[in-house]
Structure formats: structure tokens, C-alpha cells
Amino acid sequence: MCRAAxxxxxxxxxxxxxxxxxxxxMAARGTALVNLMSSPGSGKTALLEAELxxxxxxxxxxxxxxxxxxxxxxxxxxxxxxxxxxxxxxDGLCHLETDMLGRHLDGWPEQDVRLLFVENVGNLVCPASYxxxxxxxxxxxxxxxxxxxxxxxxxxxxLAHLVVVTKNDIAEAVEFDREAFLGHVRQVNPGVEVVFTxxxxxxxxxxxLDRALAVADGAAPHRPVMATxxxxxxxxxxxxxxxxGLGHGHPHAHAHPHPHDPADAHDGAHDGAPAAAR
Amino acid sequence: MHEMSIALAVVGQVEDAARSHGHTAVxxxxxxxxxxxxxxxxxxxxxxxxxxxxxxxxxxTLLTQQVPGRASCAPCGSDWDTGLPPQLxxxxxxxxxxxxxxxxxxxxxEVRWADAGAATACQEV
Ligand SMILES: [Zn+2]
Numbered sequence: 001m002c003r004a005a006x007x008x009x010x011x012x013x014x015x016x017x018x019x020x021x022x023x024x025x026m027a028a029r030g031t032a033l034v035n036l037m038s039s040p041g042s043g044k045t046a047l048l049e050a051e052l053x054x055x056x057x058x059x060x061x062x063x064x065x066x067x068x069x070x071x072x073x074x075x076x077x078x079x080x081x082x083x084x085x086x087x088x089x090x091d092g093l094c095h096l097e098t099d100m101l102g103r104h105l106d107g108w109p110e111q112d113v114r115l116l117f118v119e120n121v122g123n124l125v126c127p128a129s130y131x132x133x134x135x136x137x138x139x140x141x142x143x144x145x146x147x148x149x150x151x152x153x154x155x156x157x158x159l160a161h162l163v164v165v166t167k168n169d170i171a172e173a174v175e176f177d178r179e180a181f182l183g184h185v186r187q188v189n190p191g192v193e194v195v196f197t198x199x200x201x202x203x204x205x206x207x208x209l210d211r212a213l214a215v216a217d218g219a220a221p222h223r224p225v226m227a228t229x230x231x232x233x234x235x236x237x238x239x240x241x242x243x244x245g246l247g248h249g250h251p252h253a254h255a256h257p258h259p260h261d262p263a264d265a266h267d268g269a270h271d272g273a274p275a276a277a278r
Numbered sequence: 279m280h281e282m283s284i285a286l287a288v289v290g291q292v293e294d295a296a297r298s299h300g301h302t303a304v305x306x307x308x309x310x311x312x313x314x315x316x317x318x319x320x321x322x323x324x325x326x327x328x329x330x331x332x333x334x335x336x337x338x339t340l341l342t343q344q345v346p347g348r349a350s351c352a353p354c355g356s357d358w359d360t361g362l363p364p365q366l367x368x369x370x371x372x373x374x375x376x377x378x379x380x381x382x383x384x385x386x387x388e389v390r391w392a393d394a395g396a397a398t399a400c401q402e403v
Pocket of ligand 1: 356
């Protein structure tokens with residue numbers, strides 16, 4: 001399976017290995033992890049609170065872990081839904097990493113859950129680089145944040161499996177240009193689904209839950225271009241894998257035509273690496 | 279600023295490599311940083327300096343090699359510079375790119391050891 005972070009094997013190799021382990025650990029418990037990322041004030045907590053409440057009504061076993069820089073408000077708010085909620089103080093760190101997350105999932109939640117929502121630290125820069133072993137990576141943006149949000153945060157939007165627009169009830173009031181927003185999402189992540197929600201009006205209620213359940217039940221998530229390493233075509237028509245990695249596993253789960261030799265990946269001019277790929 | 283976490287990861291990897299190869303000092307570390315890796319090279323350089331303090335990398339230079347984002351479309355046989363923010367739809371057919379040829383790299387390209395005992399001045403990690 002091709003994961004977003006497969007392309008960044010070298011420097012983040014440790015986190016990525018941890019993410020693979022965590023994904024396996026979660027799978028063994030029948031749990032799919034949903035990584036939620038957004039800027040502060042995007043309405044992430046309100047959306048999550050509503051989805052957790054809905055899950056409880058439906059008798060679906062879910063839990064939420066929220067990462068915060070300091071305050072405890074988010075966790076308290078989410079706990080009102082009645083599902084297990086745990087707060088992680090990141091101690092100033094601007095993103096969650098797998099080993100940190102993994103420690104908090106030792107023996108928690110006590111009962112296995114189908115879905116575990118992870119509310120990442122509130123920014124769209126740092127969390128984007130870290131695979132947490134999630135099955136679904138969701139990026140949220142409220143209509144108040146403007147149409148060009150996806151272009152300002154291309155890594156976050158470019159690697160998302162699902163984009164959730166929040167506060168859509170005030171879209172008109174803030175003159176949110178929906179078509180422009182969709183165009184910008186398409187530019188950095190063609191084919192990703194964008195859903196519109198409003199915690200206030202109830203628009204789109206349950207959509208996040210539905211999408212997460214689908215993936216938990218085995219549906220393949222969207223595959224972002226940015227998470228896909230491709231091969232360059234050379235004149236003889238043979239495709240050659242481009243060297244992304246540096247001897248740390250595969251840049252891509254697919255065809256890798258030759259045994260992996262670190263020296264190989266190191267040298268872009270090795271046999272068959274087409275000039276066009278440089 | 280996740281550049282600090284990344285700098286610490288680089289230092290950790292170089293320390294591991296130094297231990298297993300018996301090196302005691304580092305002259306420079308070259309990093310390949312893709313245009314679409316989500317890392318700010320200046321911030322990374324700043325953090326790297328801090329991360330090296332009190333390690334065998336103290337005083338080492340960080341060299342960053344920028345790798346441009348390139349995407350391709352198989353049906354059209356085209357490839358293009360994605361730019362930043364990236365254009366990941368094909369300029370020929372308007373369809374989604376098949377994937378990236380480059381641009382997401384975040385990898386150690388080369389380490390130069392500074393200790394006299396180094397068998398080779400330059401070695402891959
Ligand atoms: Zn095309």
C-alpha cells in the first residue's frame with residue numbers, strides 16, 4: 001500500500017516505521033484511525049463533537065484523542081458526547097508523532113473501537129508531514145478561512161483523503177467562493193472528495209462518520225497525486241522507478257525493477273534513470 | 279515548527295551512522311529537500327545548528343539541495359514543473375497527474391566525516 005510518507009523515507013523513516021507498526025496494531029484491534037487536521041478556529045471540535053454524538057446514537061464504538069498545546073477545553077467538550085476521550089498535551093510540539101501517539105494508545109481505549117478520531121494539533125503545516133498510521137487523513141477548513149486556503153497549505157490539502165468544509169451556513173455571509181475553493185483543491189489534489197458541513201444547521205451531519213466507516217470496512221481511500229511516486233517513461237517504452245529513497249525501503253510499493261542498493265538511489269545517473277526525471 | 283523535529287531526526291540518523299562506522303566528527307550533511315516536502319530550508323538550517331549542539335555533529339554544516347517538483351501524465355506522455363503551490367493537473371489534458379516524478383524528497387544525500395581516522399572523507403549513510 002502506498003502511504004503518503006513513503007516518499008519521505010529517509011529523514012522521517014523512524015516515524016514512518018512507527019506509523020506502519022501502529023497501523024498494524026490498530027488493524028489487529030479492528031480499529032481505523034482518522035487523522036483530523038485544521039487551522040485553529042476551523043470548527044474541528046464542533047464537527048467532531050457532533051459526529052461522536054451521532055456515532056453514539058447509532059451504537060457505533062468510537063473514541064477520540066485530542067492533541068492540544070495547552071488548554072483542556074477541547075477534551076472536555078468532546079467528552080460530552082459520552083464516548084471515550086483522551087487528551088494529549090504535546091508540550092509545545094506543533095504536531096503529533098507516531099511514538100507519542102502510540103504511547104497514549106497503550107491500553108486505551110479499554111474497549112476496542114471501530115473508529116478512533118485523532119484531533120491533531122491546530123495548524124496545517126507541521127502535522128501534514130507525519131503519518132500517524134491513519135486509515136483516513138482529513139483536512140478541515142471553514143468558509144471563513146477563504147478560497148485560497150488549499151494553495152496556502154498545499155502539503156496538508158495535497159495529501160488529504162477527504163476535505164471537509166465547515167461553517168457552511170455562513171458561506172454566503174462571508175462571500176465564500178465555493179467554485180474557486182474547489183478549483184484550488186483540485187489543483188493540489190485532483191479527485192479528492194470535498195464535503196460541506198455546518199454544525200449549526202446540521203448540513204453534512206454524519207458524512208465524516210460514513211466516509212471513515214467505509215474505509216474501516218475496507219474501501220480504498222482516495223489516492224492523492226502528491227502521495228504517489230510515478231515512473232518516467234524512457235524512449236524504449238520501459239518504465240523505470242525513480243529513485244526517491246536512500247536505501248530505506250521502497251519509495252513506492254509498486255514495481256521496483258531492480259534490487260534495492262543504496263548506492264543506486266544515491267546516484268541519479270544510474271542506468272536507466274532518464275534525464276527527464278531529474 | 280516541525281523543522282526542529284526534522285533536524286533532530288537528521289542528527290539522530292547521522293549519529294547512528296557515525297557509531298556504526300566508527301566516526302567521531304562531522305564536517306557536513308547534505309540533505310535533498312523536495313520543493314513539495316513541506317519544509318522551509320532556512321528554518322531547517324537554523325534548527326539544525328541547534329540540534330547539533332553537544333553532539334558529535336557540533337559545528338557541522340548543513341547543505342540543502344533543492345529538488346524541483348515534477349509531475350507527469352501517462353496518457354499524454356507529458357511531464358512538467360509543478361511549481362509551488364503545485365499544479366497537479368495535466369497542462370495538456372486537464373486530468374489528474376499520474377503522480378510525482380520528484381519533489382517530496384527529504385533525505386540525507388551525503389555525510390562528510392571530519393575525523394582524521396575516516397577511511398574515506400565522504401560516505402553514504
Ligand atoms: Zn494529460
